[in-house]
Amino acid sequence: MSLFLQRMIEGLSNGAMYGVVAVSLVIIFKATTLINFAQGGLAMFGAYMANVFAIEQGLPLIVGILMGAAVMAVVASGIERVLIRPFDPSNHLPVVLITFGIAYILQAVAAWKFGTEFKSFPSPFPAGPNDHIEIAGARLRYERLGVVLVLVIMVGLVHLILNKTKIGLAFRAVSSNTESAKLVGVKTGRTLNFGWALAAMFGGVAGGLVAHFTQLDSGFMDKILIFSFAAATLGGLDSINGAVIGGLIIGLVESPIQPMVRDYVPGFHFLTSDLALLVAFLLILGVLLVKPAGLFGTTRVERV
């Protein structure tokens, strides 16, 4: 029981990280119906920037992570302006290929600038051997609980921005009907640029959280990105809450569900954690086959 509870917290905190990255995917998808494959690279680079600010310059880690995220917001805004906006947004393939290219460029620059060896990365939360609370024999570590807390704060923040600010209203308008958004005077280019910055900020924070659990290298977000795709697909690619719930579900599938199936269901002992990616892909496939809109996505309602 205590093992189960411990694994569950582990799963939920992993899920929270997938959720944060999934939200960043959803923000871009809502506005453009595009998948931004550079999102993982932006998050990775954000973590390296946090490393520069916090470890090399000696700033507090939380400040470093936030500054890294802010830098990535500026970088993403520049990328959108220079590499995305000139292309016809209704023609998806070229833009998606460009985001792929950006992902590889970011990885190459990171490897060139910061080296290729794995670097350990601290947690912004207390992570010593005794930093945990014990419930029913299970150790709930602060570094794990903290990640869930960050997810809650970030999602609250994005809802506030989207629902209570003028730029948020404009962003929702562009997401809903780009042509009509122009007709009420919204500058769609600028608004999408804001979306890219917001998404990159989310990714940057996620990168700074994930790095502690995986170590830092130019490819550390690749696997996370796949899980986050699965999360966003499961939740519905245009639903922020769906992305969060999808993330948590994927986290729970990875741990405790997958290890439990391995340990207790006869014939499934081959299901080691190396196969977690396969499970994620199967989930994406299953959702696309059975319920393409995901759990909370909208199949667009339109009456004419």
Place this chain on the structure above:
Amino acid sequence: MSVLEMQDVRARYGQIEALHGISLTVEEGEVVVVLGANGAGKTTTLRAICGMVTTTGTVNLHGTNIVGSDTADIVRMGVAHVPQGRGTFPELSVVDNLNVGAYVRKDKEISADIDKWFEIFPRLAERRTQVAGSLSGGEQQMLAVARAMMSRPKVLLLDEPSLGLAPLIIDDLFKQFAQINAELGTTMLVVEQNANLALGIASRGYVIEAGEIVLSGTAEELRNDDGVRAAYLGV
């Protein structure tokens, strides 16, 4: 000076020219109708004014040529456009549709204006928190008009507002147009196939065929024109 003046306006979609040199004028406070069949270029005429199609020629808004300007900037200059198929924001609530309609405004009277439009269209008030996509066609058209008026435009462009609506609802809607024009003095350019209704609220009109203006005159003259009677009035 005319509020809106189009001179020899040509518009094209890719290689295909849809307007072959349109000229028309709309005076301050006037309701002008453009009649035409499907594919004649009515929608393109409005899109050319709003900078939503590749356009050459001159479109003067209060004497300033706006050809080549960004749509969002044209809206800031006082043009509101209710596109065909409503042009609401289906995922946004009714209230948010009205809020975003006032996007270009910076004054403090936005919520008072929303209340005003809820009084004019009580059906919208009942559905204020519902998403626009769940409204009926008539309600969506009301919302699209209220949304456009939220920017306090000087010129309102209406693209076939009667399309797909029940006759009773259309009657109501056109009464509202006449009232808006009378009370707020909003200049209107309406494109329609429903000539009877449109000529009822218009002072002047144009007939467009295959991308060219073929006839113009006062509402009275058009109503009595044999060609118009045969083609658009069904008599």
